[in-house]
Amino acid sequence: MKLINIGFGNLVSSDKLVAVVAPDSAPVKRIVQEAKTNGLLIDATCGRKCKSVLINDSNHVVLSAVSCETIQNRAEESEEKDEQ
Numbered sequence: 001m002k003l004i005n006i007g008f009g010n011l012v013s014s015d016k017l018v019a020v021v022a023p024d025s026a027p028v029k030r031i032v033q034e035a036k037t038n039g040l041l042i043d044a045t046c047g048r049k050c051k052s053v054l055i056n057d058s059n060h061v062v063l064s065a066v067s068c069e070t071i072q073n074r075a076e077e078s079e080e081k082d083e084q
Contacts, residue, residue: 002082004075007066010044012054014075019055020068028053035061 003011021028032053035041040060048065055061064071 002075002078004071004078006044006052006054006062006064006071008044008046010064012056012062014078016056016058017054017075018057020071021053021055022068023050023053023063031055032061032063035059 002014004014004017006012023029023032032041038059040058042060042062045063045065050063051066052064052068052071053061054064054071
């Protein structure tokens with residue numbers, strides 16, 4: 001199991017991630033709202049502005065204050081470490 005740092009000491013499993021998307025579009029806002037009403041939303045922003053939304057295979061939605069590009073770079077770094 002590979003863990004990715006999504007900011008402020010919070011980690012998610014890269015094996016469970018389906019998508020990392022920006023929170024700006026209306027469909028993503030709808031996904032976040034549905035997850036909130038279903039009790040599947042995890043807010044890992046620590047009170048800061050949401051910059052990315054992570055969608056897991058279990059339909060859990062995680063909000064992060066770290067940008068999508070930063071999460072991508074951290075995921076690639078963890079894959080490189082595992083290969084070595």
